[in-house]
Amino acid sequence: MGIGLCVLVAPEIVVGAVIVTGVVVVGFAIKEALDAYELKRGRPEVRPAPETRPVPETKPAPPEVLAKRRPKPEPKGPDFPPLGPTETSERERRPKCEPIPVPHLGGNDPHNMCADRIPNNSFPGWDVFVNGKNFDALQLATRTLWDVKTDDFDKHSPHSQKFFIKMKLGEIQRERRLAEECGYNFVVGVRSEAHKIALERADRSLDVIVMDWC
Template sequence: MGPTGISERERRRCEPVPAKRHLGGNKLHDKCADRIPNNSFPGRDVFVNGKNFDALQLATRTLWEVKTDNFDTYPPDLREIVIESQVEKLRHERALALACGFDFRIGVRSPAHKEALEFAARDLNGLIVVMDWC
């Protein structure tokens, strides 16, 4: 154990490690992540606590996940399926970030997507940002 009471293994697990590039290969998604204001590692994901996050604002210790769905064009049934799936994953990702002392934000492309996520998961309110740079 180190002087702060956490093991070396735990410290390494929470240390942000920039990836060589973005994973996934979606150009729009990558562009949106790269343009997050004050992104410390544009062009790359950041590995923290077993997960590649889309961006990191190191100055504010904030990890980001970006959703670039064309949500507004989806029929109601598909919107419901997408939101249900995203909420579960976003809660998990937020828990990983918080466990390592990072804040967490979610970037979406439309106010309708933001509203649907906030309605489905009130615990995510205040964390979702409409990416007007995307």
């Protein structure tokens, strides 16, 4: 009743109140709009998911194509050991040229006596082992190895002498080759001139000496 009375008494006041009331309503609407904008701004923007398309299935390539694409391994040779000489084999084949005195083979004292009496024999009473072979004597001063033959050559028939030379020549030549591989000279000692001539006829490169001290 009092409020109505005031409106009736002062209409300008009522108009002012309406104006104020309108301002309050507009301000409240602006605040709600700002709050809604801030809320929308703080949340991440949700976009619709892109349309997914099915991935086309790839068919495996046929075996023939795979075989062509796959790199072929290089052919390897047979698993054989190397054919070239190895260090061990070279060492084994290398001549052992250092002279080593060894006891006489024994069983033939006249033979050993002739060998021990060779002039300038460096190892009387011994054989000398060089390059895998026992030699009867060694003269170090002249680097000469000896093979002594004490057979009674003159007592045999001419036919037996030829056979004897033929049987012994191969071994004599082998001994000379072994001596020369180590840088030694090689001499054959015999007891007769006939034996010397027969050996020189069979191989003119042989150095044959008649042992006149036997």
